[in-house]
Amino acid sequence: GEDVEQSLFLSVREGDSSVINCTYTDSSSTYLYWYKQEPGAGLQLLTYIFSNMDMKQDQRLTVLLNKKDKHLSLRIADTQTGDSAIYFCAESLLWGGSARQLTFGSGTQLTVLP
Amino acid sequence: KAGVTQTPRYLIKTRGQQVTLSCSPISGHRSVSWYQQTPGQGLQFLFEYFSETQRNKGNFPGRFSGRQFSNSRSEMNVSTLELGDSALYLCASSPGQGGETQYFGPGTRLLVL
Numbered sequence: 483g484e485d486v487e488q489s490l491f492l493s494v495r496e497g498d499s500s501v502i503n504c505t506y507t508d509s510s511s512t513y514l515y516w517y518k519q520e521p522g523a524g525l526q527l528l529t530y531i532f533s534n535m536d537m538k539q540d541q542r543l544t545v546l547l548n549k550k551d552k553h554l555s556l557r558i559a560d561t562q563t564g565d566s567a568i569y570f571c572a573e574s575l576l577w578g579g580s581a582r583q584l585t586f587g588s589g590t591q592l593t594v595l596p
Numbered sequence: 597k598a599g600v601t602q603t604p605r606y607l608i609k610t611r612g613q614q615v616t617l618s619c620s621p622i623s624g625h626r627s628v629s630w631y632q633q634t635p636g637q638g639l640q641f642l643f644e645y646f647s648e649t650q651r652n653k654g655n656f657p658g659r660f661s662g663r664q665f666s667n668s669r670s671e672m673n674v675s676t677l678e679l680g681d682s683a684l685y686l687c688a689s690s691p692g693q694g695g696e697t698q699y700f701g702p703g704t705r706l707l708v709l
């Protein structure tokens with residue numbers, strides 16, 4: 483079955499890079515996502531990567547995928563206080579050409595210290 | 597385009613009551629999924645609707661049900677509310693065909709007393 487795991491907490495200094503890690507178990511074709519949740523809010527899609535890719539870069543965000551180890555990471559360059567939030571890794575199985583349910587990790591609370 | 601909207605944003609109910617939550621997807625999106633978020637269980641998938649049909653269902657009791665209308669708007673209903681149903685209920689929309697990403701609404705926070 484599907485299982486997604488993340489570390490619970492990460493603290494970094496403003497201006498440093500943050501790296502949030504995630505492991506997943508399903509080896510089928512899949513999309514992997516990073517969502518951000520601020521207090522009292524819904525989930526904001528940050529970026530995603532398909533399982534046949536190794537890396538994706540989008541402005542300050544870099545996603546790295548190690549398929550052999552089923553390891554996904556999100557790097558945030560030049561982390562700002564506004565980046566403080568909970569970050570969720572999620573996996574979606576591809577069924578019949580359409581992404582279906584998302585399986586989420588427990589979320590990583592990122593705290594950016596001034 | 598307007599994002600995913602959910603109503604109401606906050607709701608307080610008592611045990612045994614029922615509740616209906618509403619979700620309007622992004623214009624043109626035909627798939628709507630529902631998720632429950634609690635501190636103890638995290639984010640869990642409830643069900644997904646596409647073209648008024650339930651395509652996929654999570655592991656929740658039959659008290660949780662949903663439907664989708666011809667304009668792709670969706671409702672979910674919880675009957676005989678229990679204290680443990682207190683949660684943030686999130687709706688997500690996607691175009692519905694071809695492995696697209698899901699975009700989430702702000703959620704409805706339900707408190708059961």
